[in-house]
Amino acid sequence: MSRSLRPAACRLVAAMLIAAATHAAAQGYPAKPVRMIVPSTPGGSVDTLARIVAQKMTASLGQQVVVENRAGSGGVIGTEIAAKSAPDGYTLLDAASSQAVNAVLHKLSFDTLRDFAPITMLMLTPNFLVAHPSLPIKTVPDLIRLAKAHPGQITFASAGVGSAPHMAGELFKSLAKVDLVHVPYKGGGPVFVDLIGGYVQLSFLNIASSLVHVRAGKVRGIAVTSSRRSRSAPEFPTIAESGVPGYEIYEWNALFAPAGTPPGIIARLNAEIIKIMAAPDVQERLFQLGAEAATSTPEQLGDRIRREIAKWGKVVKDMGIKAN
Secondary structure (H helix, E strand, C coil), rough: CCCCCHHHHHHHHHHHHHHHHHHHHHHCCCCEEEEEECCCCCCCHHHHHHHHHHHHHHHHHHCCCEEEEEEHHHHHHHHHHHHHHCCCCEEEEECCHHHHHHHHHCCCCCCCHHHHHHHHHEEEEEEEEEECCCCCCCHHHHHHHHHHHCCCCEEEEEEECCCCCHHHHHHHHHHHHHCCEEEEEECCCHHHHHHHCCCCCCEEEHHHHHHHHCCCCCEEEEEEEECCCCCCCCCCCCCCCCCCCCCEEEEEEEEECCCCCCCCHHHHHHHHHHHHHHHHHHHHHHHCCCCCEEECCCCHHHHHHHHHHHHHHHHHHCCCCCCC
């Protein structure tokens, strides 16, 4: 063999060996229990879906899939643990949409794009713009007119800086060119209490949680934040169709593995999750959560993360948002 061909031959042999090792790893996977890190507290929609998926995965993979809640710092703590775990398919991360916001709002010990291997999207959930009944508005145009007539006097509450309700409000302010005052809370529970009590006037809350209070007349539903109307509340328009073109925000969650996880394992997990999310009982549970299944290829999930980091990076810069 000529000297000029030897490097190419070595690279080819190396690639074949790596492919063979990857295939072998995927064939024997999983050989022990898998942990799924959820970087939030038990009980929320992300945690609820994670437990449904973990139960289904346990049955289909033949190994226990255990949900491990590692809450703190808006999802950063659990995400960091996952980023530093072995890339062997035995640690997965069920991440929420805050992952893209955290990438531009905080100084992190990991790189959101570089340190994770996308597996698939799981679900999309719109937020719901709701108001206290004392605020004299019924539509988005009403809100815009009132906010422009009284700049800096209308308050909107969120579960904290960088949370989905906060970013929904900041995006609204940016696109509608209005001045609303952000009131951050430590979690969503206190937001509902003070919104119903009239201590704050607006919020952009999870649709499933909000609908209970809207239909009880405790708060007024205005519009949904998604690009199309929600199946859970089709009578309410989207913010975009109500006069704020380009407005769209979903709370979402998706499954990741540490970067370097063998492609064969990623492909196996992707196929299993897509089947699980298509099951009628899972679809029904999602409907009850005000959500919809939104599976994807790993490449599509990677593209979404990149787009959202760019989107929220611009909002954070334009609106001067600072982490606590």
